[in-house]
Amino acid sequence: MTAPGAVAAGQALPGLLDGLDLIRADFPILTRTLADGFPLVYLDSANTSQKPQVVIDAMVDHLERHNSNVARAMHQLGAESSAAFEAARDKVAAFLNAQSRDEVVFTKNASEALNLVANTLAWARGPLEIGEGDEVVITEMEHHSNIVPWQLLTERKGATLRWFGLTDEGRLDLSNIDELITERTKVVALTWVSNMLGTVNPVAEIARRAHEVGAIVVVDASQAAPQMPVDVVASGADFLAFTGHKVLGPTGIGVLWGRREIFAQLPPFLGGGEMIATVTMERSTYADIPHRFEAGTPPIVEAVGLGAAVDYLSALGMENVQRHEEAITGYALEGLATVKGLTVMGPTTAHQRGGAISFEIEGVHPHDVSQVLDSRGIAVRAGHHCAKPAHKRFGVQSSTRASSYLYTTPAEIDALVDGLEYTKKYFRVG
Amino acid sequence: MDLDSLYQEIILDHYKNPHHQGLREPYEAEVHHVNPTCGDEITMRVHLSRDGGEPVVADVSYDAEGCSISQAATSVMTDLVIGKTVPEALAVHEEFLTLMQGRGTVEPDEERLEDAIAFAGVAKFPARVKCALLSWMAWKDATSQVLGAEALRTDRATADAETKEQR
Secondary structure (H helix, E strand, C coil), X not given: CCCCCCCCCCCCCCCCCCCHHHHXXXXXXXXXXXXXXXXXXXXXXXCCCCCCHHHHHHHHHHHHXXXXXXXXXXXXXXXXXXXXXXXXXXXXXXXXXXXXXXXXXEECCHHHHHHHHHHHHHHCCHHHCCCCCCEEEEECCCCHHHCHHHHHHHHHHCCEEEEECECCCCCECCCCHHHHCCCCEEEEEEECECCCCCEECCHHHHHHHHHHCCCEEEEECCCHHHHCCCCHHHHCCCEEEEEHHHCXXXXXXXXXXXXXXXXXXXXXXXXXXXXEEEECCCCEEECCCCHHHCCCCCXXXXXXXXXXXXHHHHHHCHHHHHHHHHHHHHHHHHHHHCCCCEEEECCCCCCCECCEEEEEECCECHHHHHHHHHCCCEXXXXXXXXXXXXXXXXXXXXXXXXXXXXXXXXXXXXXXHHHHHHHHHHCCCC | XXXXXXXXXXXXXXXXXXXXXXXXXXXXXXXXXXXXXXXXXXXXXXXXXXXXXXXXXXXXXXXXXXXXXXXXXXXXXXXXXXXXXXXXXXXXXXXXXXXXXXXCCCCCCHHHHHHHHHHHHHHHCHHHHHHHHHHHHHHHHHHHHHHHHHHHHHHHHHHHHHHHHHC
């Protein structure tokens, strides 16, 4: 069975990346077959992306030929490793249109990046200090990693946590923005693209309002950085976090970008090697950004892999990647609309929407949906996707999420739609 | 991948028509357990009765939300433990646990596990074992709460009696 609206063989869907077959050939894992000979249909890229050969090779090459610690080693390999690590910082700075390479700090992941900001704000004195009566504003569609650090901060400081609610369509409800963002607001933290609903939020508009009241803006770009051009200056953000493994890079590395004027005011996060200027037994002075926030041996080979990953994305062109995502997402939304009993949570058109599509099927639990799909080689995610409040908002406990990326083909979406029809038959619903 | 070994008819039947569902009175302990990775939740009440001898599982009632495996496991568990003494029910629990942790190598005993033998296939899917065990863990927790509270009361009674004797 073929999904209605399926693209006939040889007829391309407008907006797809040129040479999609060649691009797919860059990703060795995409040729894998799974149990019972089913080819892998990987629709879990919002969870983690697959890696192109160039990223794998860059990391292997570094380990085979240049491995050494950075900054501390005075020998030739030390110089090569330091150069490779710092070159990765340059690449990420360029990828984000950062005004200075020093504004890019490498972390363990996006969660650590967000926790870095929330923790150092708890310790800050002076203009950034947060105290009783102050407010932090987040949204109901955040990933837990952009909720919990702010709960911890406001609890510790006696401040108040407030949040934007969601509309039934899964967009931010901005109708009460002037009541939410007030003179008391010290921080507005929000996701650029929802990992559950797919919604793209008007970050620049909200940042403008936040800056009018003197609040700082923290943007979780974990889902935005993989699929759309991210210009930190145009975004209006003061801090922006994303993780390496969702942008074709390895796990174990994340990025925190911060606007220099504010970033340089934050006190240290972790203390240790490389983050100091000088240490005596009584006191220490600290390095300037970025090294102030990179205590200990950093994720070196991971940075090299991330550098190769953002270079790969830049070579494809993030505008082209975004167009591809929009085309595939639109095609997937059309296909899913043909499945009776299926409800999409979040916007039902590809406009201002990312590639993560969460849905429920009446009568079949998401776990069971993903289990049956997995038996046909189709990898999706089932659960609350670390966004329990957003699920609660839509009256569900969990959902099934299919998420595409730049290597996803219309044929894979057809396989998903067929797989869902099969799932319904298996569980005798509809 | 053998889907049918996971989703046995018995499991799907219990999923569609769960036994002993709903929250009932009386009960001595109520617990709420969640599976944090997937969000499955269960609220369970346990009622034990005692006619002199071992405590007997008089009723297990619940309100649960979750996948077919977790829902069916709850239904089957209530069938298995209600009417048994606590030590008997705990022995069945141990046997089910061994089956679930056996990665598909344990041959289940139908005499003792009844419908729960259908979960033998689940043991081959490590990601789903937790689903099958959620309600069992909740039952064990609730039961030990009841017995713990009873033990506490008995201890106190004994202590009171001893104090009286000393007087």
